[in-house]
Amino acid sequence: MQNLKACTGSWFKSLLVLLSGVLILFFCLVFGGLVLWPDPQSLVSALTSEEILFSIQLSLFTAVTSTLLCATVALPVAYALSRYTFPAKEFMGLVISLPLSLPPLVAGIALLIFFGPSFFGDLLRLIGVDIVYTTAAIIVAQFFVNVPYLIRVMRSAFDSVHPRYEHVARTLGASEPAVFFQVSLPMSRQALLAGLTITWSKAMGEFGAVLMLAGATRMKTETLPIALFLNLSTGDLDFAIASATILLAISVGTLLVFEYWFGSKRMV
Amino acid sequence: MPLETRGLYKTLGDFHLRDVNLTIKDSEYFIILGPSGAGKSILLETIAGIHSPDSGRIILDGTDITSWPARLRNIGMVYQDYMLFPHMNVEKNIGFGLKQLGRPSYEIEKATADIADLLGITHLLSRRPDTLSGGEQQRVAIARALVIKPRILLLDEPLSALDAITRRKMRNELAGIPSLTGVSVIHITHHVEDLISLGHRSAVMDGGTIVQTGKPDEIFSNPRTPFVAAFTGMENLFTGIAKDSHEGRIVQVGPVKIHAITRYNGQVQCGIRSEDIIFSREPLKSSARNVLKATVMKIRLMGSLAWVVVDCGITLTGVLTIKSMYDLKIDEGDTVFITFKASAVMVFPDGQNRDKTEDTETG
Numbered sequence: 001m002q003n004l005k006a007c008t009g010s011w012f013k014s015l016l017v018l019l020s021g022v023l024i025l026f027f028c029l030v031f032g033g034l035v036l037w038p039d040p041q042s043l044v045s046a047l048t049s050e051e052i053l054f055s056i057q058l059s060l061f062t063a064v065t066s067t068l069l070c071a072t073v074a075l076p077v078a079y080a081l082s083r084y085t086f087p088a089k090e091f092m093g094l095v096i097s098l099p100l101s102l103p104p105l106v107a108g109i110a111l112l113i114f115f116g117p118s119f120f121g122d123l124l125r126l127i128g129v130d131i132v133y134t135t136a137a138i139i140v141a142q143f144f145v146n147v148p149y150l151i152r153v154m155r156s157a158f159d160s161v162h163p164r165y166e167h168v169a170r171t172l173g174a175s176e177p178a179v180f181f182q183v184s185l186p187m188s189r190q191a192l193l194a195g196l197t198i199t200w201s202k203a204m205g206e207f208g209a210v211l212m213l214a215g216a217t218r219m220k221t222e223t224l225p226i227a228l229f230l231n232l233s234t235g236d237l238d239f240a241i242a243s244a245t246i247l248l249a250i251s252v253g254t255l256l257v258f259e260y261w262f263g264s265k266r267m268v
Numbered sequence: 269m270p271l272e273t274r275g276l277y278k279t280l281g282d283f284h285l286r287d288v289n290l291t292i293k294d295s296e297y298f299i300i301l302g303p304s305g306a307g308k309s310i311l312l313e314t315i316a317g318i319h320s321p322d323s324g325r326i327i328l329d330g331t332d333i334t335s336w337p338a339r340l341r342n343i344g345m346v347y348q349d350y351m352l353f354p355h356m357n358v359e360k361n362i363g364f365g366l367k368q369l370g371r372p373s374y375e376i377e378k379a380t381a382d383i384a385d386l387l388g389i390t391h392l393l394s395r396r397p398d399t400l401s402g403g404e405q406q407r408v409a410i411a412r413a414l415v416i417k418p419r420i421l422l423l424d425e426p427l428s429a430l431d432a433i434t435r436r437k438m439r440n441e442l443a444g445i446p447s448l449t450g451v452s453v454i455h456i457t458h459h460v461e462d463l464i465s466l467g468h469r470s471a472v473m474d475g476g477t478i479v480q481t482g483k484p485d486e487i488f489s490n491p492r493t494p495f496v497a498a499f500t501g502m503e504n505l506f507t508g509i510a511k512d513s514h515e516g517r518i519v520q521v522g523p524v525k526i527h528a529i530t531r532y533n534g535q536v537q538c539g540i541r542s543e544d545i546i547f548s549r550e551p552l553k554s555s556a557r558n559v560l561k562a563t564v565m566k567i568r569l570m571g572s573l574a575w576v577v578v579d580c581g582i583t584l585t586g587v588l589t590i591k592s593m594y595d596l597k598i599d600e601g602d603t604v605f606i607t608f609k610a611s612a613v614m615v616f617p618d619g620q621n622r623d624k625t626e627d628t629e630t631g
Binding site for chain 1: 313316317318337338339340341343344345347349351353354355364365368369412413416
């Protein structure tokens with residue numbers, strides 16, 4: 001009887017492990033197949049082509065800029081939501097989180113209406129600012145989609161800093177900005193680095209919102225995901241796979257950074 | 269008179285302060301004793317300026333500082349779990365306050381070195397807080413608070429997180445702070461031992477308010493309420509009826525008449541300290557008025573003391589040394605006599621008639 005039980009147990013375990021193995025194999029085949037599909041020579045020439053190099057540069061520039069913008073806005077907002085009580089705080093938290101659950105395409109079209117034909121868009125054009133279908137639009141779209149995420153990460157990081165650290169700092173003569181910059185922020189450094197890494201990586205890969213607000217214009221608003229999309233629709237499979245390969249490499253890199261730098265403290 | 273609180277009220281979640289009036293003198297070690305949830309931490313944080321009171325005033329050296337922010341009050345604070353900044357080494361932690369004041373770095377270094385020397389933590393200056401023991405962390409936290417030369421140092425349960433040996437050692441070091449630095453210390457605790465060994469004066473807090481203020485031995489010998497009596501370790505507390513009888517003033521507790529010195533009549537609470545109960549094999553001939561025959565129900569041995577629970581119509585707990593217990597050959601189930609003086613019986617008015625008679629009671 002006991003033997004049978006042990007036997008059943010190991011049979012069950014084996015099945016689960018086997019199932020996991022099959023899934024992993026499937027993943028590896030899919031990703032490996034993508035990278036190995038074109039012959040290496042044409043992959044290298046695609047990777048070094050003017051178009052892909054332009055995409056890499058544009059993606060890097062917009063993602064870094066939008067990530068810095070995200071940090072500038074997310075840090076104070078997250079701190080306010082974490083530390084202070086004020087009217088409509090709950091409601092604000094909800095509104096800020098909305099883009100998180102929204103499909104980026106919907107966020108993108110909302111942005112397009114806002115900066116395009118709406119009253120606000122007219123107003124901006126009056127003072128000579130027209131961002132639709134420009135590099136600025138890419139940055140705005142990436143920012144809009146990613147900032148709620150960074151606010152979330154930083155809010156939970158600030159929440160986990162015991163307020164008593166800040167109390168002690170105040171009794172030692174620290175002003176409110178000093179408390180933030182010398183105590184709360186350095187104590188959340190891990191979360192900030194992790195959050196920035198992920199935000200940047202998400203910005204590199206953002207497609208839906210960017211497509212809506214910045215369009216897909218070759219050599220103009222052609223970020224890596226847009227390059228993938230454009231080349232696939234014109235049948236240039238090597239170019240599409242080249243940009244997909246880069247995006248895949250960025251994801252793997254981000255994942256490794258995450259597991260090995262912040263592995264012990266997974267917060268997202 | 270460095271610090272005074274007048275009629276402080278504060279509600280914060282489930283915690284309350286109700287009409288807290290305290291006066292702390294210069295270079296005084298003042299203990300606030302109370303159970304968890306009595307509002308002790310809120311009181312400290314309100315004094316430090318972390319919370320502003322709903323009403324009432326806080327006066328420091330004659331100046332009303334009620335509306336001042338914490339950073340301008342010059343009141344230091346050390347929490348139970350120290351709250352050393354984990355991203356700074358010990359030296360940076362101690363220098364934090366002087367840095368906020370914009371002092372030049374050579375001055376910060378010197379002041380840090382001096383206070384570290386005073387507290388015997390010079391060898392720790394380059395260490396990170398998470399590598400320190402509890403006692404070391406506490407010294408660093410105290411150094412960090414003292415280096416800015418505060419008027420008052422607030423200690424929130426400073427000994428609770430330490431092991432027994434370190435606690436005894438730290439208790440002595442804490443006691444030296446006022447004379448060493450001239451700073452007045454307010455120390456909150458729920459340990460009665462801290463009161464005995466540390467306080468110049470003390471207050472007992474319950475339910476957000478101060479129930480008694482005085483020297484520690486006064487609080488022990490003359491608790492003003494049953495709560496203070498119980499909290500300072502009075503084992504035997506009863507509800508009874510105080511009245512006159514042909515034998516004089518008595519408190520009737522169930523079937524037992526206890527002679528007591530009291531002016532109260534009617535329902536009262538009374539308490540007898542375990543150490544005031546004398547055990548004997550035969551009835552004692554003494555001036556003590558209460559001699560009762562009792563059965564030993566249970567004996568608990570703790571260290572060199574034996575706690576003896578007896579039934580004499582009511583259940584009483586007495587204490588004697590293990591040696592005298594063996595001399596008297598007391599064992600569970602034995603019949604013994606217990607004796608205590610009428611003056612050893614502390615009588616407290618019951619809630620309803622307290623207001624009328626409180627001032628006349630002397631115990």
